[in-house]
Amino acid sequence: MTYQLILSNAKYYLDDHFYTGDIAVENGRIAAIFAPGGAAGLAAERVIDAGGLTVLPGIIDSHVHFREPGRTDREDFFTGSCAAAAGGITTFCEMPNATPPPNCPQHLRERIAMAEEKSLVDFAFLGAAGFDNMPQFQPLLDLGVVAFKTFLDSPPKGREAEFAGLTVADDSELYLMLEAAARTEGRFFFHCENSPLIKGLERHLHQQGGEENSFHYLSRPAVAEVQSVETLLRFARATGAKIGIVHITVPESCRLVRQAKAEGVDVVAETCFQYLTYHHGHIDQYGPYAKCNPPLRSREDMEGLWQYLLDGTITMIGSDHAPLTLEEKTVGEREGIWRAFSGFPGVEVMLPVMLTQVNAGRLTLAQLARLMSENTARLHGLFPRKGVIQPGADADFTIVDLQREYTLSIERMYSKSKAINKLFDGQRVKGKPVYTIVRGRVLMEDGVVDTSGRGFGRYLAAQR
Numbered sequence: 001m002t003y004q005l006i007l008s009n010a011k012y013y014l015d016d017h018f019y020t021g022d023i024a025v026e027n028g029r030i031a032a033i034f035a036p037g038g039a040a041g042l043a044a045e046r047v048i049d050a051g052g053l054t055v056l057p058g059i060i061d062s063h064v065h066f067r068e069p070g071r072t073d074r075e076d077f078f079t080g081s082c083a084a085a086a087g088g089i090t091t092f093c094e095m096p097n098a099t100p101p102p103n104c105p106q107h108l109r110e111r112i113a114m115a116e117e118k119s120l121v122d123f124a125f126l127g128a129a130g131f132d133n134m135p136q137f138q139p140l141l142d143l144g145v146v147a148f149k150t151f152l153d154s155p156p157k158g159r160e161a162e163f164a165g166l167t168v169a170d171d172s173e174l175y176l177m178l179e180a181a182a183r184t185e186g187r188f189f190f191h192c193e194n195s196p197l198i199k200g201l202e203r204h205l206h207q208q209g210g211e212e213n214s215f216h217y218l219s220r221p222a223v224a225e226v227q228s229v230e231t232l233l234r235f236a237r238a239t240g241a242k243i244g245i246v247h248i249t250v251p252e253s254c255r256l257v258r259q260a261k262a263e264g265v266d267v268v269a270e271t272c273f274q275y276l277t278y279h280h281g282h283i284d285q286y287g288p289y290a291k292c293n294p295p296l297r298s299r300e301d302m303e304g305l306w307q308y309l310l311d312g313t314i315t316m317i318g319s320d321h322a323p324l325t326l327e328e329k330t331v332g333e334r335e336g337i338w339r340a341f342s343g344f345p346g347v348e349v350m351l352p353v354m355l356t357q358v359n360a361g362r363l364t365l366a367q368l369a370r371l372m373s374e375n376t377a378r379l380h381g382l383f384p385r386k387g388v389i390q391p392g393a394d395a396d397f398t399i400v401d402l403q404r405e406y407t408l409s410i411e412r413m414y415s416k417s418k419a420i421n422k423l424f425d426g427q428r429v430k431g432k433p434v435y436t437i438v439r440g441r442v443l444m445e446d447g448v449v450d451t452s453g454r455g456f457g458r459y460l461a462a463q464r
């Protein structure tokens, strides 16, 4: 027989350890793992000598916004998945922000079809959950959404269609929604920031004329997150709902999560690579281009977050890839940072930035593999198809060269919104994804994406 692919001399991750072997792939799955040299002489369509490199289970981005349908001027499933492949990502979890959002089976099915037509890499979806679509929670779970996402605010004026079924307007709606959530087996993630507090602070700061870049983080202080997390944890405890907090940023929020977990609340926390590596100083320096929500925090909060990453309080790391047009950022340079849209497209820089942290000794490569692949796959019902290198699993590999130093450059990025990535442009990193392999197919090699893989990606329904 002829194997589809053999990775020879592969140092690979499994269960907190690294082993060396020859990995053979057949029909998109891992067929066998031999001792080093054990696959020598076996026939394969392609052999990659992985000597000197490290093979990670395909990295999963737990949090992206690829904008389709609705804002394909910012990104779409083709360009977004090219950026994912470029960044060593083999599976992305798409957030429910779209127009229309996936707030019912019909909208979800349409979205799956769009992604299947265009995506290079595999993908899962979070459903939209809000006070207005509670009867849809179970039908969406039946279609395989890995979780749900909700915003704790009314839709912004003029953007009602974009937020239909994605919001709870106040505590009463949150409480009733969580009661409905608790009657399902789904997990419900929340963007935790106290909106009335933030809106009030913005008003006061404007009256004082504060138009500096610091406006962004002064109007969205850490306590806005902490208080929101605290309320959510109380409500989850009262209702029994399974919850999650996306992009947690503040050590004090993490402490509350850790305490709630110990007391039996079923809660998980996700953070994003930018909250581990960037801080207020970057907002001061880069202005709109470092603006995201929640904001980058103080250096002390950034450092404090690491403790909760390493002690297991935080389950996974995502990018919150949030593409925007250049105009949506430059307006903040002309008229004040408060006018700029929030977010930046991080899916293709997250892994090299985190590998740089591995090289700096901040976390081990095994911890990275757990936080960026294994844990995410387990949490979302994708394990053991994804998130593990063992026979029977999908042959998804992110092969990295830990020694490779290079400079991140907008010129080599694939996101449709790469022009706004000034925060990362020119940054030196150490540790490079050199192959992205999905179900045995090489989709990226040394930073170059094989765009003929358009449509190769498959929808992943959660197994519960």
Ligand SMILES: [Zn+2]
Pocket (backbone or CB within 6 Å): 063, 065, 095, 320
């Ligand atoms: Zn997001």
